[in-house]
Amino acid sequence: xxxxxxxxxxxxxxxxxxxxxxxxxxxxxxxxxxxxxxxxxxxxxxxxxxxxxxxxxxxxxxxxxxxxxxxxxxxxxxxxxxxxxxxxxxxxxxxxxxxxxxxxxxxxxxxxxxxxxxxxxxxxxxxxxxxxxxxxxxxxxxxxxxxxxxxxxxxxxxxxxx
Numbered sequence: 001x002x003x004x005x006x007x008x009x010x011x012x013x014x015x016x017x018x019x020x021x022x023x024x025x026x027x028x029x030x031x032x033x034x035x036x037x038x039x040x041x042x043x044x045x046x047x048x049x050x051x052x053x054x055x056x057x058x059x060x061x062x063x064x065x066x067x068x069x070x071x072x073x074x075x076x077x078x079x080x081x082x083x084x085x086x087x088x089x090x091x092x093x094x095x096x097x098x099x100x101x102x103x104x105x106x107x108x109x110x111x112x113x114x115x116x117x118x119x120x121x122x123x124x125x126x127x128x129x130x131x132x133x134x135x136x137x138x139x140x141x142x143x144x145x146x147x148x149x150x151x152x153x154x155x156x157x158x159x160x161x162x
Contacts, residue, residue, distance in 0.1 A: 012065070012079055019064050027058040030162075031080055033101050034090035036063065043151050044090060050158045051088075057162060059088075062101075077101055087115040090154070094125040106133045115139075116161070118154055121147045 016025065030051050034044045044061065051059030062080055081087060081104070089102055105111040117139055119125070139145035148154040 008075070008079055012083065015065055016083075020058065020060070024058045028056055028086065029084045030057055030059045031084035031087045032059050032061055032090070033087060033098055035092060035096045035098050036061075037093075037096065040090075040092045043092065043154065046151065046155055047088065047090060047158050050155060051162045054162055073097070074100075074104070077104060081105070081111055085114065087111060088158075089115055089117045091117065091123075091125060091129075092120040093123055094129065099126075102129070102133065106138055112138045116144050116146070118146045118148055118157065120154075121149050 013025075032044055032048055032051070034040060034047075036044075048059040048061070051057045062077060065076065065080065077100075087105065089098070089105065091098070091102070102117075105115050117134065119134065133139075134145055141147075146157050148157060
């Protein structure tokens, strides 16, 4: 199934350049997904900080794009995911919009092939992920799937990879 964005590409690129710069288009663009809750968003910001320490990388969040596809968040996610070179999904719980995004990632091979998933150990997450979505053929442990105990371990894993 192909999703149409009509004229949204031009609008999105204009917004990208206004948020970042024209030079950032040339960087390795890493779309960081996860919960934006007050408890977990600071962890995503730590991930972004580590990624952006490499001048060839640009780590960013969906919420940095405020004009593109505001009427349809699924189309917005699809547009940003298509544009990104890589997607990082950080799962610290299974409540919230990032689980919808994870479902989209799993539904499209082009997305799960460019996604790395980081899952906090010992949290209750849906069986659909535990006994399906986090398994091969979607992800492989220590290659595209990583488990962490705390934020320090997550930061160390991100630092090692990026």
